[in-house]
Amino acid sequence: MNQHIALSMHGVTKVFHKNGRRSWPWQSKAAGSTPDGPQEITAIDSASLVVKRGEILGVLGANGSGKSTLIRLISTLLIPDGGTIEVFGHDSLKDEMAIKRLINRVSVDAALFKKLSALENLSYAARLYGLNPRRAQEKAIAILKQLGIEPDRVRSPLEDMSRGMQQKVAIARALLTTPILLLLDEPTTGLDPRSKREVQGFVLRMRETHDTTVLLTTHDMDEADRLCDRIAILSDGKIVALDTPDGLKGIVERTNGHEPTMEEVFMTLTGKRLVNGEEDVEDTQGMSVGSTTP
Amino acid sequence: MSAINRELRVTYAFVERNFNLVKRYWGWEVVWLCYSIVNALSITFIGKASGSITGQPMTQRQTDEVILFLLLGTLVWHYLAVVFDCVSEMIAWERWEGTIEYTFMAPVSRFTHMIGSTVFSLVYGLLHTGIILLVVALFFDLDLSRANLAGATMVLMAGSASFVGLGIMASVMPLLFPERGAQMTHVVKASVLLVSGVYYPISVLPEWMQSVAAISPATYVLQGVRSALIEGARSGHLLGFVWPLIIIGAVTVPVGVLVFRACERYAKRTGKLKRNG
Numbered sequence: 001m002n003q004h005i006a007l008s009m010h011g012v013t014k015v016f017h018k019n020g021r022r023s024w025p026w027q028s029k030a031a032g033s034t035p036d037g038p039q040e041i042t043a044i045d046s047a048s049l050v051v052k053r054g055e056i057l058g059v060l061g062a063n064g065s066g067k068s069t070l071i072r073l074i075s076t077l078l079i080p081d082g083g084t085i086e087v088f089g090h091d092s093l094k095d096e097m098a099i100k101r102l103i104n105r106v107s108v109d110a111a112l113f114k115k116l117s118a119l120e121n122l123s124y125a126a127r128l129y130g131l132n133p134r135r136a137q138e139k140a141i142a143i144l145k146q147l148g149i150e151p152d153r154v155r156s157p158l159e160d161m162s163r164g165m166q167q168k169v170a171i172a173r174a175l176l177t178t179p180i181l182l183l184l185d186e187p188t189t190g191l192d193p194r195s196k197r198e199v200q201g202f203v204l205r206m207r208e209t210h211d212t213t214v215l216l217t218t219h220d221m222d223e224a225d226r227l228c229d230r231i232a233i234l235s236d237g238k239i240v241a242l243d244t245p246d247g248l249k250g251i252v253e254r255t256n257g258h259e260p261t262m263e264e265v266f267m268t269l270t271g272k273r274l275v276n277g278e279e280d281v282e283d284t285q286g287m288s289v290g291s292t293t294p
Numbered sequence: 295m296s297a298i299n300r301e302l303r304v305t306y307a308f309v310e311r312n313f314n315l316v317k318r319y320w321g322w323e324v325v326w327l328c329y330s331i332v333n334a335l336s337i338t339f340i341g342k343a344s345g346s347i348t349g350q351p352m353t354q355r356q357t358d359e360v361i362l363f364l365l366l367g368t369l370v371w372h373y374l375a376v377v378f379d380c381v382s383e384m385i386a387w388e389r390w391e392g393t394i395e396y397t398f399m400a401p402v403s404r405f406t407h408m409i410g411s412t413v414f415s416l417v418y419g420l421l422h423t424g425i426i427l428l429v430v431a432l433f434f435d436l437d438l439s440r441a442n443l444a445g446a447t448m449v450l451m452a453g454s455a456s457f458v459g460l461g462i463m464a465s466v467m468p469l470l471f472p473e474r475g476a477q478m479t480h481v482v483k484a485s486v487l488l489v490s491g492v493y494y495p496i497s498v499l500p501e502w503m504q505s506v507a508a509i510s511p512a513t514y515v516l517q518g519v520r521s522a523l524i525e526g527a528r529s530g531h532l533l534g535f536v537w538p539l540i541i542i543g544a545v546t547v548p549v550g551v552l553v554f555r556a557c558e559r560y561a562k563r564t565g566k567l568k569r570n571g
Contacts, residue, residue, distance in 0.1 A: 016565050072568070075399050079562045100401035111396045113311070115318035120311075127307030128400040130300045157318060 003088065006181050006213035007051040007074065012083035014044040014069055014237075043069040045237035046083070053088075053180075054207060056214040058228030060221070060266050066237040067217035068107070071185045074215065075105045087181055101129075104179035108186040110170035114159040118144060118169045121158065122176055129177040136176060143172040148198055164191045171199055175206060182206065184216040188223060196220075200227055221262035231262075235270045304402050308410025309417070312380075315387075316418070327422065331429050334368045337493065338430060341365070361434055362524050367492045369430075370519050373423040373450065374457050374512055378483055380415030381408070381461025386468040386476035395567055404558065405551060412458045419454075440526030449518030449532055452539040456511030459546025460486070466557040472566060486512050511542045 018039045043066045051057045061067045072078040074085055076096045085092040087099045112121045119140060126136030141151055147168040158166050171187055184203070188196045200223060206212040218224050224231055225245050233241040233248070241248060245262060252260040252268045260268070316323055341361035345352040352360075384407070388394035397407070464482045468475030489496070489503050490512035496504055507513045518535030521527035561567050 069565075072395075072565075077395050077399055077562060077567055078565060079559070097401055097403070100399060103399075105396075105399060107395070109392065111393045113315065113391050113393060116311075116314055120314045124307055124311045124314075125396075125400075127303050127310065128397070128402055130303055130401075133303075 004053050006053045008086045010048050010084050012047045012080050015081050016041045042237050047239050054211050055229045058224040058231040059217040061234035065234045071183045103181045104174040104177050105183040106170050106174045106187045108189050110166040118154045125173045182212050182214045225262045233269050241269050304406050305410040309414045312414040331426050334426050334430050337368045338365045371492045373419045376419035377415045377457045378461045381411050381458050382464035382479040384411040385465045442522040442526050445529045445532045446519045446522035452536045453511050453515030455543030459550045462550030469557050469561050486510050514538045
């Protein structure tokens, strides 16, 4: 087992079937499509990547590009149709429980019991992960405080909190279990700028103090640029580029005499894919593009 | 920390979480308890009125027996239904709250998850039924002087295992059908209610229904509890009701766990965990 590799994916594919229909091996490919549209949706298409221990890898992609599916596959909530996923050498199909002990995930919607308080939600999480409840409670209060939730709020039902505060509780829940692979699926969506900064700072501290590896999906280009060591760009389930932020910027030509922003990089790289035949979306930047292979 | 300690802690996570939810949904709990008490009283009053309804003169003892027959049917069914609901709703609750993915991602075996839900269901079911019994006892002069309480408890506990197994099987419905799966579990419960002799002896049922009653665990629980509390049957005699329950439980629980595992795998293959009903 290579302890320096946190995550490795090889040729991972995930296809969803509308209305649960699956095409049988003897059916022709045309059977996968009806007047209502395609019956098969390839959410992840032969995706391969390797994430080193302690690395923060960003995944950028438009809505529906497959980011959340990718996170669900790694967190064992989906079974891949093809390819392999290993987390610290544990195969996602054979060693599901071992992976679950190493990871935690924050999704875009704070998946919490809204009637319960922050402390009750965190106490539940602590017990699920086998933590000492008393020590976990002290730690939970400390994490919540660092994220800007004062101790006098931790016993109120979450439904009385703003969406942003609920999201902070979800982040605190993930951090409470000190995962060595943290999967963040648009964690700062819906947070105000100050809260975003607090969460981003906490993620960086997690990496420094606990050697946590982070896989972060986001729509926030600045966030990706600021936090990530490398960024993968996902388009229609395919990883179309994977490099450091500077490396990606280097792919795209300078325009108007300035270095391209991450947003320009994203638009160019995903636009190139789209212009090349999959969807009728114009390349708004009109730039030439270098190599996009990982 | 030993593996057993860890599993106990995880089991308690579900018990504590469910009691916290009960505490937070206290308004609903009060309404549900009131409804259950009123329901039990209404059915038991039918027993008290049986002489008036039929126009046949009945002795006080006969009337009391009818009252006890109906009351025990109501209480036992309430307990079994609560156990079944708590276990079968373990997925429906998570769907409703939007936490299903989080719980399924946690390093918890599904068996431990089910044990936690079961422990909660037994404690909650006993508490709920006990409160109803206390209130109903104020309205009726119940003669339990001959009752074998220990024997009745033994039968009830043996029957709980079968209902846990049925609950586990029914809980796959919300897993497979995110939108209406929770409602589908009621079909299982209603069918058991129909054939098991909750409010009437199964001898009044058509013959084919009596055959179905023979495989319903509720039939044995009700007959056993009535024998223990009305007739004061000794524990040795009650074993005749306990053995079928142990056999049914020994089949339904492992089959339920296997069915659940297969359906969980299916849900993970098709992406059904993601959607909240």
